[in-house]
Amino acid sequence: MSAAAGAIDNQREGSFAALGNVFLTRLPAAPLPAPYVVGFAPDVASMLGFDASLASAPGFSEFFSGNTTRDWPSTALPYASVYSGHQFGVWAGQLGDGRALTLGEAEHNGRRFELQLKGGGRTPYSRMGDGRAVLRSSIREYLCSEAMHHLGIPTTRALCVIGSDQPVRREEIETAAVVTRVSPSFVRFGHFEHFYANDRVDALRSLADHVIDRFYPACRDADDPYLALLNEAVLSTADLIVQWQAVGFCHGVMNTDNMSILGLTIDYGPFGFMDGFDANHICNHSDSQGRYAYRMQPQIAYWNLFCLAQGLLPLFGERYGEAERSERAVQDAQRVLEGFKARFAPALEARMRAKLGLDTEREGDDQLANKLFEIMHANRADFTLTFRNLSKLSRHDANGDAPARDLFLDRAAFDAWATEYRARLSHETRDDAERAEAMNRVNPKYVLRNHLAENAIRRAKEKDFSEVERLAAVLRHPFDEQPEHEAYAGLPPDWASSLEVSCSS
Ligand code: AMP
Ligand code: MG
Secondary structure (H helix, E strand, C coil): CHHHHHHCECCCCCCCHHHCCCCEEECCCCCCCCCEEEEECHHHHHHCCCCCCHHHCCCHHHHHCCHHHHHCCHHHCCEEECCEEEECCEEEEECCCCCEEEEEEEEECCEEEEEEEECCCCCCCCCCCCCCEEHHHHHHHHHHHHHHHHCCCCECEEEEEEEEEEEEECCCEEEEEEEEEEECCCCEHHHHHHHHHCCCHHHHHHHHHHHHHHHCHHHHHCCCHHHHHHHHHHHHHHHHHHHHHHHCEECCCCCHHHCECCCCECCCCCCEECCECCCCCCCCCCCCCCCCCHHHHHHHHHHHHHHHHHHHHHHCCCCCCHHHHHHHHHHHHHHHHHHHHHHHHHHHHHHHHHHCCCCCCCCCHHHHHHHHHHHHHHHCCEHHHHHHHHCCCCCCCCCCCHHHHCCCCCHHHHHHHHHHHHHHHCCCCCCHHHHHHHHHHHCCCCCCCHHHHHHHHHHHHCCCCHHHHHHHHHHCCCCCCCHHHHHHHCCCCHHHHHCCCCCCC
């Protein structure tokens, strides 16, 4: 355990912590009684250069519950950072890490990662919150961030979940847990908005310089490095949303404080992978207007980038004379923001071609994909299984149609689409087997369906954590067949339709 503790540094040059007190407050975590290990990801440990047997080392749960931080020297304490943001389309003012504490950075193989405890107790940014996270939501974050990573979708990672019997009040009484999240950076759009709103252009510049120096050094060579930074955020965010849409993932709370400057999926709350496809699906029970519905995610991402651009505005256009600077800075920002559409649409189309197993590009591919979504929506066909099972369809006859076809109540609608699909496949050179193999590398068999997470949570509440680990292991190989785990790929049971997830985590 001391190996991990010794490898974490939170004062090093070039780190977020080195930006100083305007950005953060140092404080120890609030003690958590009798902590125990609920989940542990050995591959994240290896990524950090920690031993894969770390979780059984003495003191592991004391350390990753934050309990040992009360003994740390005051200048090296963990820290909570300050940010602001737009929540549900409205300026919310100051927010900040209300229950997250960054322990510091670990460096391995030339890569630096920040380790952050989520649920470590109250901070100066907690407002009305208790600073805690419950076991249920911590398991969901742990499972989903690991599932996303293994799907190839950019995300923060999770090293472990530590539980405690300490009661936490939500809609009902639950128990506390702490997830150790891992990311190269936890900087959010809201960090930039914060310093813009407070008219701290100096701090805004330091923050932007930090992100450029650490993550986008090539921006320094651009005419306007800060505009180049915005461009990087635009591109990485567009790419991220393409990936979300392509697997039927709904984030649920795409507030600007939950958007990573690196284009990572961050802040897992009421997220969900869709079972039956509904373009209007709202995974967050508290989102009554459907602002963050599945089909809204691309335009919300664009809206959020607009807020980021606004926050960076004072830094743009330094190369212009004072007289024309502000006007040209706005024009530049608008031009860069337009890049979202130019990036998103073709990338989504390319992704859809890959999902349909189309190796070549032809006129009408887009309509073919959209028609499939239309009939999936009308039939509430299972998102994951529809794409996965399409790989079994033959380009010559209807013999292999059943696995996909059976997911549609309106069989005639599927048959009509399948006829078009087969006609399109006749222009491809790959045979069925090659196409199936390629499709199975982009269409996962296993995703974190709500009911799977719920099963693991129910068992964990009874102190049986084996299902958390079993499920995590299945989700580490989402594209493999794993015949022994067929049940994890099946349609949700009836009880799953009544599951609701809200912001309360
Ligand atoms: P979220 O929408 O969950 O990302 O959270 C929005 C803001 O509320 C962030 O500033 C969080 O740190 C804060 N927050 C959420 N839950 C809690 C809690 N239980 N205690 C303190 N702050 C919280
Ligand atoms: Mg958040």
